[in-house]
Amino acid sequence: MSRSPSNSEQSQPHDDSDSPPRYSDQYPLPPKLTSAEAGWSSFSLEYRHPVPAGETPNLCFDHYAIAVTLGQGFQLDWQIEGIANGRVQRQMLFHGGMTLVPMHHVHWGAWNQQHEGFAIDLKPKLLTRNAAELLAVDQVELLPQKPLYDPLILQIGLALKADLESHRPGGKLYAETMATALAVHLLRNYSAHTHKSIHYVGGLSPTQLKLVVDYIDAHLDQELSLEELAAIAQLSAYHFCRSFKQSTGVTPHQYVIRQRVERAKLLLKDGKMGISEVAIACGFTHQSHLNRHFKRLTGVTPKKFSKS
Numbered sequence: 001m002s003r004s005p006s007n008s009e010q011s012q013p014h015d016d017s018d019s020p021p022r023y024s025d026q027y028p029l030p031p032k033l034t035s036a037e038a039g040w041s042s043f044s045l046e047y048r049h050p051v052p053a054g055e056t057p058n059l060c061f062d063h064y065a066i067a068v069t070l071g072q073g074f075q076l077d078w079q080i081e082g083i084a085n086g087r088v089q090r091q092m093l094f095h096g097g098m099t100l101v102p103m104h105h106v107h108w109g110a111w112n113q114q115h116e117g118f119a120i121d122l123k124p125k126l127l128t129r130n131a132a133e134l135l136a137v138d139q140v141e142l143l144p145q146k147p148l149y150d151p152l153i154l155q156i157g158l159a160l161k162a163d164l165e166s167h168r169p170g171g172k173l174y175a176e177t178m179a180t181a182l183a184v185h186l187l188r189n190y191s192a193h194t195h196k197s198i199h200y201v202g203g204l205s206p207t208q209l210k211l212v213v214d215y216i217d218a219h220l221d222q223e224l225s226l227e228e229l230a231a232i233a234q235l236s237a238y239h240f241c242r243s244f245k246q247s248t249g250v251t252p253h254q255y256v257i258r259q260r261v262e263r264a265k266l267l268l269k270d271g272k273m274g275i276s277e278v279a280i281a282c283g284f285t286h287q288s289h290l291n292r293h294f295k296r297l298t299g300v301t302p303k304k305f306s307k308s
Helices: 124-135 151-165 171-190 206-218 226-233 237-248 252-270 275-281 287-298 302-307
Strands: 043-051 064-070 074-080 089-093 097-101 107-111 115-122
Touching: 043 151, 064 151, 074 097, 097 107, 097 151, 115 124, 115 151, 115 171, 124 171, 124 237, 151 171, 171 226, 171 237, 171 252, 206 226, 206 237, 206 252, 226 237, 237 252, 252 275, 252 287, 252 302, 275 287, 275 302, 287 302
Parallel strands: none
Antiparallel strands: 043 115, 064 097, 064 115, 074 089, 074 107
């Protein structure tokens, strides 16, 4: 490792202007899991195992970056603009430990042994579209953080990782719902601005609810996104999620899954399609996804249901 922590000496960043910093320089092998083909427009996730011992160059992103450690712990030397006057710090990171780096902050890290983990990158628009509602500001400013342990960030990241591993049974709607929850959590807990308390009364109006429900019913066989449903109700994604659940008792994603299962029941009883065809016609990406949700909600498999 090229730097050592010091309590008395100021560490000076080296000049990487001749070669722009790239994570691929440190990770020559492709990630084991990536959301690159998932269609997530405002955030991404990559899972890597193993991550060999090494260090990054000085980095400065135009997005927000979260790196989460899984499994075996390791020693991390780190440096983030705005913390400890830029001096290099050292600490052990164990399972669930993470770094949270705001955009436009120069940072550097070095680790002494192989480990595994995932990284989540968040585009500014994911946070700014919720900031006006939560913080009453137009600009987002997250504060640089020392390496930390945040159970909710870990839980959301693991849920998104599991969704990718299962070939995205939740679809874009599930992923965007989780990402919105993550953005709101970051704004509430790591922003330079104090969030205001918001009280939602009455959920969606009857007109809003009918428009959204009718749209879902007409597009059950297609990929639905949280952004498009929120736009129909003319609400932010965060406000829409809360209001929809208040009106229906379930999240938008849960409602869509239930409606898809209900449609699958009709098609299975009709008997004109095979189970795999029914799955696609109802918006499930794989027959296995239909099987899982169908049995969870009805107690029987699609095959058994069709023969009953």
